[in-house]
Amino acid sequence: MRRFGSSLVLVGLVLLAGCGQVEPLRNARLLQAAELNQRAGEAFRLAEYRLAAKLYERALRIDIALEQVEGIAIDTLNLARVMQVSGNPVRAGQLLDGLLNDTALQYPPVYLARAALQQSMLRLEQDDAAQAAVWVDKAAAFCGNGCADYGVVANVRAMIALQRADAAPALEWSTRAVNANRGVPLEHANALRVQASALLLQAQPEQALRRANEALQIDKALGLPQKIRQDLLLLAQAHAQLGQAGQAAQMRERAARIAATALK
Amino acid sequence: MKLPYQHKLSNIEQRTRRFMLGALALMAAVLILIAFSQNYFSRSTSIYFIASNAQGLNPGMAVKFVGFKVGSVQDIAMEPNATVRVRLSLNNEYVHLIGQDARARLIKEALVGESVVEIIPGSAQVRQVTEGSVLEFERGQDAGTVMESLAAQLQPILQDIHQFTATLNQPDGDVQRTLKNLNQATGAMRGMVDQFTRLGASGNQKLEGTFLKLDQALDRANSSLGELDKAIPQLVQKADATLANVHDASNLIRQAVQDSAGEIPLLVHDTHGLVQDGQRTLDGMQQSWPLNRMMPKTEPRMLPADGFVISPEQP
Numbered sequence: 001m002r003r004f005g006s007s008l009v010l011v012g013l014v015l016l017a018g019c020g021q022v023e024p025l026r027n028a029r030l031l032q033a034a035e036l037n038q039r040a041g042e043a044f045r046l047a048e049y050r051l052a053a054k055l056y057e058r059a060l061r062i063d064i065a066l067e068q069v070e071g072i073a074i075d076t077l078n079l080a081r082v083m084q085v086s087g088n089p090v091r092a093g094q095l096l097d098g099l100l101n102d103t104a105l106q107y108p109p110v111y112l113a114r115a116a117l118q119q120s121m122l123r124l125e126q127d128d129a130a131q132a133a134v135w136v137d138k139a140a141a142f143c144g145n146g147c148a149d150y151g152v153v154a155n156v157r158a159m160i161a162l163q164r165a166d167a168a169p170a171l172e173w174s175t176r177a178v179n180a181n182r183g184v185p186l187e188h189a190n191a192l193r194v195q196a197s198a199l200l201l202q203a204q205p206e207q208a209l210r211r212a213n214e215a216l217q218i219d220k221a222l223g224l225p226q227k228i229r230q231d232l233l234l235l236a237q238a239h240a241q242l243g244q245a246g247q248a249a250q251m252r253e254r255a256a257r258i259a260a261t262a263l264k
Numbered sequence: 265m266k267l268p269y270q271h272k273l274s275n276i277e278q279r280t281r282r283f284m285l286g287a288l289a290l291m292a293a294v295l296i297l298i299a300f301s302q303n304y305f306s307r308s309t310s311i312y313f314i315a316s317n318a319q320g321l322n323p324g325m326a327v328k329f330v331g332f333k334v335g336s337v338q339d340i341a342m343e344p345n346a347t348v349r350v351r352l353s354l355n356n357e358y359v360h361l362i363g364q365d366a367r368a369r370l371i372k373e374a375l376v377g378e379s380v381v382e383i384i385p386g387s388a389q390v391r392q393v394t395e396g397s398v399l400e401f402e403r404g405q406d407a408g409t410v411m412e413s414l415a416a417q418l419q420p421i422l423q424d425i426h427q428f429t430a431t432l433n434q435p436d437g438d439v440q441r442t443l444k445n446l447n448q449a450t451g452a453m454r455g456m457v458d459q460f461t462r463l464g465a466s467g468n469q470k471l472e473g474t475f476l477k478l479d480q481a482l483d484r485a486n487s488s489l490g491e492l493d494k495a496i497p498q499l500v501q502k503a504d505a506t507l508a509n510v511h512d513a514s515n516l517i518r519q520a521v522q523d524s525a526g527e528i529p530l531l532v533h534d535t536h537g538l539v540q541d542g543q544r545t546l547d548g549m550q551q552s553w554p555l556n557r558m559m560p561k562t563e564p565r566m567l568p569a570d571g572f573v574i575s576p577e578q579p
Contacts, residue, residue, distance in 0.1 A: 031562055033564065034562040034563050034564050035562055037564040037565060038562065038564075038565065041565055041567060044567060059564065063564075070564070071564050074564045074565070074566045075564060077566060077567070078566060078567045081567050081570075111566075114566070114569065117569065117571070121571070121573050124573045125573050149569055151571070152569040152570075152571035153571075155571030155572065156571050159571070159572070159573060177571070184568075186568055186570060187569065187570075187571055190570070190571050190572035191571075193572065194572070226574060227572070230572075230574065
């Protein structure tokens with residue numbers, strides 16, 4: 001009975017201590033930078049890229065002024081991403097170079113890995129598979145073992161192989177990416193899409209059809225019009241390879257309707 | 265020699281006595297504190313004011329003078345003539361500051377806050393209030409009343425403007441008809457000028473006919489201008505009436521703003537303070553356990569990686 005009483009008192013004391021626990025205060029500027037970052041993230045998700053860029057720029061200015069290394073890395077990467085998707089690859093490249101070649105500040109490798117990955121994707125966009133491969137190798141080196149971005153690295157490697165029309169490594173890397181990205185719907189759908197393309201290169205349209213359909217379901221759930229359109233185009237190719245011209249045309253029509261909305 | 269149970273019994277008795285004494289001491293302390301807060305230990309002077317109704321007045325309400333609490337409302341009672349007699353208890357320490365010509369005003373300290381009776385100082389030369397003095401009473405305007413009054417003044421103006429615009433837009437109205445006629449007349453004149461030019465080139469053969477048409481067109485323009493002449497005074501009259509209303513309303517608004525000018529900055533200041541206090545309380549709560557575990561953290565976040573490239577040639 002006495003032990004029970006002491007336990008109760010102990011629990012009470014722990015709860016009281018908990019009540020007294022107050023988070024360490026962050027200064028108002030830091031909070032402002034974090035808020036700007038989050039508002040920019042919301043704008044990016046709604047494809048309002050101009051607003052997102054403006055907000056990330058403001059957040060970055062504060063980060064630089066306060067020498068917040070992590071904040072600088074995060075907001076620079078995010079801003080580069082916004083520039084990339086809004087059709088300004090040159091500015092995106094400059095931002096990433098600034099991060100990768102900074103000699104004054106030391107950034108954690110996780111951010112450098114992401115910067116190298118984004119560089120690789122920029123090169124892929126410009127059909128420069130050789131440079132994309134160089135950058136993805138750098139990203140893998142920064143990433144190390146058990147890196148959170150391993151699935152993305154695998155995806156990019158698969159896409160490089162696809163661009164070289166190298167079906168076997170494309171399929172191999174995309175299969176690794178599918179397995180590595182099971183818990184990340186966006187990357188899982190990306191990997192399935194790349195895998196479907198690799199399967200089409202290997203003339204396996206039934207398998208490709210299945211993968212593209214899986215990717216379509218995920219992209220619809222995530223609400224990504226551009227990706228949905230890519231899935232439909234892949235489905236059209238798969239149907240065409242199967243000799244189902246009618247269904248292929250149907251898929252292309254569906255993809256065209258999405259393109260007409262010009263939503264990203 | 266005491267038996268063990270007797271010893272125990274006396275022990276319990278002692279403890280009970282100590283507990284009871286402690287409880288009594290605590291009660292006494294609480295009573296003293298209450299008495300202090302109710303100013304039972306300070307000397308006070310009772311003064312009165314007469315209000316037409318008791319709306320917004322409550323016993324215990326604070327009485328303030330230049331922002332300091334100087335007393336409280338002690339009692340509210342209805343008089344035989346259906347007016348309300350309100351007794352204020354003023355702390356003697358402040359009585360010498362309040363003249364006989366001071367006024368009592370019922371105000372709200374903030375947009376959302378308690379009402380208080382504010383003593384508006386009178387002139388310094390007049391004798392100070394004494395026991396049983398009666399002050400003049402008035403009700404202060406709160407933000408809601410000011411807004412209502414503004415809205416009431418603006419309504420007729422908006423109606424007038426609406427009516428004026430409707431008159432202008434009426435397809436069969438004077439203005440529209442006149443404009444239409446003028447438009448036709450201008451068209452006819454343009455045609456005439458063309459014809460005139462052509463005629464000049466072909467040797468003025470149809471000059472007479474053209475002059476006739478020109479005459480007719482000028483007649484029509486003349487009659488249109490006549491209609492416009494008739495319509496304009498009516499429009500000017502309406503515009504005059506509208507402007508007069510605007511003038512009246514702006515006078516009333518100026519008056520209303522002047523009446524409440526002293527209170528609005530105070531009101532805004534207090535409201536600002538209230539909002540800041542609320543914000544600080546919320547911030548504090550958000551940072552404390554366990555709420556800090558439930559709230560989303562404001563930290564910079566990296567956008568999720570997207571390892572898929574859509575090449576520019578397939579947008």
